[in-house]
Amino acid sequence: MRGKTLLSWSSGKDASFALLQLIKNNIKPDLLLTTVNHDFGRVSMHGLRTAILRKQAQAIDIPLWEIKLDKNVSMEEYSRIMEKNLTHLKDLGFDTVFFGDIFLEDLRKFRENQLKKIGMKAEFPVWGYDTREMAMEIIDHEIEAIVVTVSAKKLDQSYVGRNFDRRFLCDLPSDVDWCGENGEFHTFVHNAPFFKSPVPYKTGEKILRSYKPCSKDESIDNNTSKRNWETDFWYVDILPA
Secondary structure, rough: OOEEEEEEEOOOOOHHHHHHHHHHOOOOOOOOHHHHHHEEEEOOOOOOHHHHHHHHHHOOOOOEEEEEEEOOOHHHHHHHHHHHHHHHHHHOOOOEEEEOOOOOOOHHHHHHHHHHOOOOEEEEEOOOOOHHHHHHHHHHHOOEEEEEEEEOOOOHHHOOOEEEOOOHHHOOOOOOOOOOOOOOEEEEEEEOOOOOOOOEEEEEEEEEEEOOOOOOOOOOOOOOOHHHHHEEEEEEEEEOO
16 A cells, blocks of 8 residues: 655756646545755756745645755755655655656656665656657646756747747657756746646746866766756746736
């Protein structure tokens, strides 16, 4: 018998599509789990303000658990903080974490191994999807998202701030995955069939930020492994409307 469940929540389209698949199978996670940058008050990698993240969770009507990380957190410290939080959640009756990963085998193994250490398991509701088909299904199921982060190595600043729609997909270079599974871009979902109401927002300034690659074999963010790590990203600020 399954205990309580968590969904690793990035605020983006893949996690939203994973949640939609779970709901279709009569599974509603008991908690959304998100890592946030404590120094800047933003979602790790996506750069979304935590104030918007919390409004999103309210619209979905699932409680949110934020794991706070410093901006320069090491892999060792990241692992310690994650293990501490997940062990506490396990003590509260949680035994399964759902992820929106699609095809990165090394990332899947990393998640499974980390959870196995504390007696929890990982499940992947959208694993193996063709990412072109999945991108179209996300749009067809009216999961409405805006592109909030792009890898400057793959996409220029004109892509950030755009709606995730058919026109956006058609404009992507041929070497960019349609779901951004290799870290090419990230999104913020402001409306979906399982939202009680849309999350009001407005777009702010665009900014280019640079980061140092991780020194370990695995990246500490929720979406990319070190081999796909990029160091420069364009962000658009998402503000409360």
